[in-house]
Amino acid sequence: MKEQLAKIRAEALSAMENAQSAAELDGLRVQYLGKKGELTAVLKMMGKLSPEERPAMGQLANEVRAALESAIEEQGKRLEAKALEERLAAEAVDVTIPGKAPKLGHKHPMYLALDELKDIFIGMGFTVLDGPEVELAEYNFDKLNAGEGHPSRDWSDTFYFDKDSRVMLRSQTSPMQVRAMETMELPIRIIAPGRVYRKDEVDATHSPMFHQVEGMVIDKNVTMADLKGTLNTVVEQLYGKGTKTRFRPHHFPFTEPSCEMDVQCHKCGGVGCPTCKGEGWIEMLGAGMIHPKVLKMSGIDPEVWSGWAFGIGLERTAMRRFKIADLRLIFENDVRFLEQF
Ligand code: PHE
Numbered sequence: 001m002k003e004q005l006a007k008i009r010a011e012a013l014s015a016m017e018n019a020q021s022a023a024e025l026d027g028l029r030v031q032y033l034g035k036k037g038e039l040t041a042v043l044k045m046m047g048k049l050s051p052e053e054r055p056a057m058g059q060l061a062n063e064v065r066a067a068l069e070s071a072i073e074e075q076g077k078r079l080e081a082k083a084l085e086e087r088l089a090a091e092a093v094d095v096t097i098p099g100k101a102p103k104l105g106h107k108h109p110m111y112l113a114l115d116e117l118k119d120i121f122i123g124m125g126f127t128v129l130d131g132p133e134v135e136l137a138e139y140n141f142d143k144l145n146a147g148e149g150h151p152s153r154d155w156s157d158t159f160y161f162d163k164d165s166r167v168m169l170r171s172q173t174s175p176m177q178v179r180a181m182e183t184m185e186l187p188i189r190i191i192a193p194g195r196v197y198r199k200d201e202v203d204a205t206h207s208p209m210f211h212q213v214e215g216m217v218i219d220k221n222v223t224m225a226d227l228k229g230t231l232n233t234v235v236e237q238l239y240g241k242g243t244k245t246r247f248r249p250h251h252f253p254f255t256e257p258s259c260e261m262d263v264q265c266h267k268c269g270g271v272g273c274p275t276c277k278g279e280g281w282i283e284m285l286g287a288g289m290i291h292p293k294v295l296k297m298s299g300i301d302p303e304v305w306s307g308w309a310f311g312i313g314l315e316r317t318a319m320r321r322f323k324i325a326d327l328r329l330i331f332e333n334d335v336r337f338l339e340q341f
Contacts, residue, residue, distance in 0.1 A: 001042065001049070001057060008038055009064045016071040022079055029072050039065060109341040110211065110330055113318035114193055117213055120237045121191045124230065126215070129192040131176040137166050139175035143297050144254040159197050169197035173214035174254060177290070177309055180216060181298035186305060187219035193314065204326045211314035216290070218300065218307030224257070224289055227308040231287065235263055238321065244270070246281060255288025255309060266320060282320065285312040 012032045019025040032039045043061055046054060107115070118128055137160075141153055152158065152171060161167040176192035184190070192214040200206040217226065228247065235243050244264040252258040263284045265276035272278040287310035292302035315330050322341065324330065329337050 001045065002060065004042055005039075005057075005060055005064050008032065008042065009067060012039075012068050013071050016068070016075050019075055019079070022076065025072060025075055025079065032068055033065065039068065106338075106341070108330075108333075108338065109322050109324070110314060110318040112341060113321045114211075114213070114314055116238060116321070117234070117312070117314075117317065118191070118193070120234050121215065124189075124233075126189045126191050129176055129180060129190050131170075131173070131179055131192055131194060133170055133195050133197070134161070135168060135170035135175050137168055139178050140168060140170050140172065143178045143294070144174055145291050145294050145297075146253040150253065157199055159199065170194075171198050172196050173212040173311060174309070176214050177216050177254070177294070178298055181218070181295070181300055186300065187217075188307070189217050189219075191215045202328065204328065205316075207315070207327055207331060210327075213312045213314055213317075214309065215312070216307060216309040218290065218295075218305050220305060222306045222308060224308070227287055227289070227310070231261055231285070231310065235284070238317070239263065239266065245284075250286060250288075252286055252288055254291050254294045256291045258286070258288035261285050261287060261310075263320070266323070282316075284317070284320075285310050287311070 012028065015028050016025065019028060031037055034040065039061070046058060046061070049057055122128065137153070141147070141150060146152060153165065155165070158165075158171050159169040161169075173192050173194050173196060176190070176194075180188055180190050180192070193211065195209055196212050197209050200208050202208070217230070232245055235245050243266075246262045246264075247259045248262065250258045250260040261284050262279075262281035264270045265273060265280055265282055267273050267275040268280065270280040272280045276282050287308065290307040290309055295302040295305060295307070315327055318324065318330065319327065
């Protein structure tokens with residue numbers, strides 16, 4: 001029995017010292033000290049010894065058990081320390097490594113153009129308004145002097161939500177003229193940028209959704225000269241000093257007289273080229289003096305007050321500003337295109 005104990009002791013200690021993991025160590029504990037363990041088996045045989053032999057053998061067995069238990073404890077601590085060290089090494093953060101710069105995006109070219117426009121108008125004392133895209137036909141048409149039967153009210157041109165054609169996606173930002181007249185104190189100077197919707201097929205210059213910037217001034221003694229002077233100033237600030245404009249008579253139900261303003265072609269300088277379709281000029285906006293009927297419908301006395309309004313297509317303004325050839329590029333959001341601005 002003595003030899004047996006010595007053999008167990010030597011084997012167990014060497015195995016325990018070489019254990020590589022907590023699981024392996026626990027396996028050895030069970031193998032030697034568990035209920036069916038090797039040392040336990042020897043201890044069970046104690047009863048068969050003579051009373052003289054028993055005390056010495058018992059002491060020896062207890063010593064072996066104590067040696068194994070402390071070996072387990074020590075190796076356990078060693079393994080724990082090793083694991084901690086490995087984890088610290090693996091999780092070490094080198095604070096001296098330069099950081100990764102996050103990739104920053106930037107504004108869409110159309111909004112860059114809008115920001116420029118806003119800056120110019122804010123500098124002239126205009127307020128920027130936001131308005132609903134889902135609009136009442138009353139505001140989009142009736143109060144702008146485009147009564148029942150006006151061609152732009154047709155279902156082939158406008159997106160309606162109801163069969164009575166009362167609620168619609170606004171087809172222009174001009175309803176913001178009415179909303180401003182109804183809610184703001186006079187005099188008024190506003191611009192109102194935003195999305196508008198028309199039933200157009202997508203091509204290089206058309207989209208069923210596009211953006212306009214509406215502008216309006218109402219004050220005493222406002223004339224067409226103010227309209228021309230203001231818009232010429234805006235164009236020079238946007239496209240450079242000396243950029244020429246031309247005003248052509250036009251018709252809008254809510255302005256009288258009405259006009260369209262063209263800008264001299266940036267590509268050919270007015271000689272005529274494919275960009276301006278040989279015209280030398282590119283249409284930029286619609287404008288006019290606010291119709292006295294429109295003022296009256298919003299409760300403003302046309303004998304005292306007068307005003308003008310305009311509506312610019314924002315995509316086309318951006319296309320000209322950044323020399324973009326196709327409207328679809330503005331909406332496709334291809335980063336290879338957007339990264340160029
Ligand atoms: N709302 C007009 C359009 O969409 C543009 C416009 C605005 C004309 C304001 C005159 C005054 O074509």
